[in-house]
Amino acid sequence: MRTLxxxxxxxxxxxxxxxxxxxxxxxxxxxxxxxxxxxxxxGMLEKFGExxxxxxxxxxxxxxxxxxxxxxxGLRPIIEFMTWNFSAVAFDQILNxxxxxxxxxxxxxxxxxxxxxxNASAKQVGSQHSHAMEHFYxxxxxxxxLAPSFPADVKGLMKAxxxxxxxVLFMESETLYxxxxxxxxxxxxxxxxxxxxxxxxxxxxxxxxxxxxxxxLEVAEELAKEGISVEVVDLRSLRxxxxxxxxxxxxxxxxxxxxxxxxxxxxxxxxxxxxxxxLAFDYLDAPILRVTNLDVPMPYNAKLEQHVMPNxxxxxxxxxxxxxxxxx
Amino acid sequence: xxxxxxxxxxxxxxxxxxxxxxKDRPAVPTAILLRGYREMRRLRLIDxxxxxxxxxxxxxxxxxxxxxxxxxxxxxxxxxEHDWVFPALRExxxxxxxxxxxxxxxxxxxxxxxxxxxGRQMPSHHSGRTVNQVSWSSCIGPQVPQAVGAAWAMKxxxxxxxxxxxxxxxxxxxxxxxxxxxxTFAGLYKVPAVIVCQNNHWxxxxxxxxxxxxxxxxxxxxxxxxxxVRVDGNDLLAMYTVLSEATQRARDGHGPTFVExxxxxxxxxxxxxxxxxxxxxxxxxxxxxxxxLDRLRKHLVHLGLVDDASDAALxxxxxxxxxxxxxxxxxxxxPDRDTLFDDxxxxxxxxxxxxxxxLRASPxxxxxxx
Ligand SMILES: Cc1ncc(C[n+]2csc(CCOP(=O)(O)OP(=O)(O)O)c2C)c(N)n1
Numbered sequence: 001m002r003t004l005x006x007x008x009x010x011x012x013x014x015x016x017x018x019x020x021x022x023x024x025x026x027x028x029x030x031x032x033x034x035x036x037x038x039x040x041x042x043g044m045l046e047k048f049g050e051x052x053x054x055x056x057x058x059x060x061x062x063x064x065x066x067x068x069x070x071x072x073x074g075l076r077p078i079i080e081f082m083t084w085n086f087s088a089v090a091f092d093q094i095l096n097x098x099x100x101x102x103x104x105x106x107x108x109x110x111x112x113x114x115x116x117x118x119n120a121s122a123k124q125v126g127s128q129h130s131h132a133m134e135h136f137y138x139x140x141x142x143x144x145x146l147a148p149s150f151p152a153d154v155k156g157l158m159k160a161x162x163x164x165x166x167x168v169l170f171m172e173s174e175t176l177y178x179x180x181x182x183x184x185x186x187x188x189x190x191x192x193x194x195x196x197x198x199x200x201x202x203x204x205x206x207x208x209x210x211x212x213x214x215x216x217l218e219v220a221e222e223l224a225k226e227g228i229s230v231e232v233v234d235l236r237s238l239r240x241x242x243x244x245x246x247x248x249x250x251x252x253x254x255x256x257x258x259x260x261x262x263x264x265x266x267x268x269x270x271x272x273x274x275x276x277x278x279l280a281f282d283y284l285d286a287p288i289l290r291v292t293n294l295d296v297p298m299p300y301n302a303k304l305e306q307h308v309m310p311n312x313x314x315x316x317x318x319x320x321x322x323x324x325x326x327x328x
Numbered sequence: 329x330x331x332x333x334x335x336x337x338x339x340x341x342x343x344x345x346x347x348x349x350x351k352d353r354p355a356v357p358t359a360i361l362l363r364g365y366r367e368m369r370r371l372r373l374i375d376x377x378x379x380x381x382x383x384x385x386x387x388x389x390x391x392x393x394x395x396x397x398x399x400x401x402x403x404x405x406x407x408x409e410h411d412w413v414f415p416a417l418r419e420x421x422x423x424x425x426x427x428x429x430x431x432x433x434x435x436x437x438x439x440x441x442x443x444x445x446x447g448r449q450m451p452s453h454h455s456g457r458t459v460n461q462v463s464w465s466s467c468i469g470p471q472v473p474q475a476v477g478a479a480w481a482m483k484x485x486x487x488x489x490x491x492x493x494x495x496x497x498x499x500x501x502x503x504x505x506x507x508x509x510x511x512t513f514a515g516l517y518k519v520p521a522v523i524v525c526q527n528n529h530w531x532x533x534x535x536x537x538x539x540x541x542x543x544x545x546x547x548x549x550x551x552x553x554x555x556x557v558r559v560d561g562n563d564l565l566a567m568y569t570v571l572s573e574a575t576q577r578a579r580d581g582h583g584p585t586f587v588e589x590x591x592x593x594x595x596x597x598x599x600x601x602x603x604x605x606x607x608x609x610x611x612x613x614x615x616x617x618x619x620x621l622d623r624l625r626k627h628l629v630h631l632g633l634v635d636d637a638s639d640a641a642l643x644x645x646x647x648x649x650x651x652x653x654x655x656x657x658x659x660x661x662x663p664d665r666d667t668l669f670d671d672x673x674x675x676x677x678x679x680x681x682x683x684x685x686x687l688r689a690s691p692x693x694x695x696x697x698x
Pocket of ligand 1: 029060417418467499500501502528531597
């Protein structure tokens with residue numbers, strides 16, 4: 001067992017898979033000579049050379065397409081978006097090609113590719129740099145969408161993503177890159193599509209992922225002092241969604257709050273709410289509540305930004321609402 | 329000279345190394361030279377101040393255009409009041425030359441109640457309705473087709489003021505599809521637009537020769553049927569001359585021009601970047617010797633229009649004005665919290681009214697405005 005930062009765990013996964021399989025390569029803006037815009041790929045150019053760690057022109061639609069093409073003839077590309085916001089200009093390659101090639105060709109062709117990069121809010125980067133893009137992509141059949149919260153999961157899931165025969169979208173977070181955590185030695189790829197109960201509790205289930213898992217754990221800790229026992233389910237994978245773990249937890253706690261970045265309309269929270277009300281209807285003691293960004297583009301101003309993001313105070317108040325509703 | 333295709337492979341210059349201006353070029357009026365000098369100096373001081381404030385933690389981010397001032401300043405000098413500007417990261421200052429207030433300019437960088445954008449956008453994403461300048465999009469590229477679209481609308485509306493639309497991008501942005509779409513439409517629709525690429529040799533850590541295998545960027549315009557010219561972007565006189573001609577061509581109904589301005593980013597890409605990681609100090613030093621402000625100064629000294637004393641007075645005056653603007657902005661409150669819900673739509677929808685009420689019920693951060 002070692003303690004690693006999120007970015008180190010991610011890098012180790014890529015390095016190990018690249019050592020294991022010569023078909024794997026990393027491509028994106030600033031991944032090589034600059035050592036990665038967020039230092040995720042630090043040292044990888046020196047290790048693997050320019051054939052496998054490839055700096056690109058600023059053309060996301062271009063290198064997403066280069067990756068899709070390379071994947072179809074048998075390579076295993078890892079395409080880094082400097083941030084997922086910039087995948088907007090490559091959306092067509094992901095939506096209309098990567099996600100559909102296998103299905104549209106009747107199974108003749110496949111697209112084993114990983115798209116990865118930091119997602120959702122950073123700090124004061126304005127609306128165009130703060131998008132929670134997972135909601136858009138989780139909508140699309142043919143894609144797998146992962147959003148791990150801890151270094152060990154990042155490593156195990158990235159290894160799985162690279163070996164997966166489908167396009168896998170990997171949502172990281174600038175605010176998580178320096179987070180430390182225990183990572184088992186010789187970690188094998190983890191199964192994609194499994195949520196994790198990261199804190200057990202009896203009064204209310206918080207379903208969450210990525211950065212908001214950490215916020216939810218803080219809230220759970222705080223509420224414990226008030227005698228409210230919160231269970232936190234870290235989804236890890238948004239598509240496929242581990243319905244079973246979520247439902248098992250809600251059947252135990254009878255209450256459910258979904259917490260994520262991004263807007264409330266549609267999205268992962270709405271999806272989870274649908275499953276819970278359908279599959280655990282008779283167990284619910286309160287309406288399923290969601291804590292998300294306010295329904296506005298992210299402002300730049302630091303104070304305003306704090307109000308828009310799902311913060312600790314709002315999660316706390318929402319869990320209390322869910323809990324008191326059932327009790328009164 | 330607009331039909332001379334070789335202009336996209338050569339380099340149009342006016343200023344000689346000795347500070348004189350080439351005699352075979354149209355003369356630039358003295359008033360323009362002095363105004364240009366003043367604006368370039370001011371811009372350099374503004375950028376230095378903003379970077380300092382960022383280091384002190386008073387400003388979150390900043391993208392300077394140090395070493396590239398001749399391009400935005402020449403643009404501001406050439407444009408008329410009805411023209412529109414679609415900038416990229418390094419042309420915010422065009423609006424200052426066209427009369428936008430310095431206090432409001434600085435307030436955008438702070439994102440507080442003095443900001444006409446209400447603290448919504450990152451610093452260096454200015455816009456001003458009063459000067460027909462929109463903000464660039466953080467996602468590189470979209471302003472270029474938009475500039476062409478605005479020009480097309482100007483043409484369709486037969487606007488009697490005969491405005492032009494000018495759009496900007498960096499060398500890196502020429503790799504984005506938006507650039508190519510913009511050029512396709514500009515050529516086909518023969519719009520009154522000028523598209524300017526500031527080739528500052530770097531796109532963060534990627535040098536231009538790794539961005540494209542093309543010999544020049546200007547030559548790309550040729551294939552789209554857009555007359556294109558490569559110009560010394562560190563030569564204010566050359567920029568002024570080329571942009572004057574290009575905007576005139578546009579006004580006269582002769583269609584678009586593509587301009588590649590050869591320049592150099594002396595500082596970091598932005599305050600988040602460390603350029604020593606990817607380029608040599610020798611290279612930067614070589615470009616410092618071609619500094620656009622120094623070159624213009626040499627010319628003005630040559631003409632007897634500027635000397636050390638006048639320079640010192642100018643610098644003191646500009647510095648005072650900048651410091652005064654910063655002071656004024658720092659005294660302003662944050663945007664009111666309720667403004668969060670404004671402008672998402674033309675009218676406030678019920679769900680946002682509901683969120684506003686919920687937020688009103690929670691405590692305000694201490695520094696929020698009235
Ligand atoms: C679509 C997109 N991809 C990547 C980025 C990150 N990024 C911001 S500026 C920049 C480089 C821009 O280079 P260039 O167009 O040459 O302009 P310069 O900054 O040199 O003025 C990059 C890659 C972005 N903002 N948008």
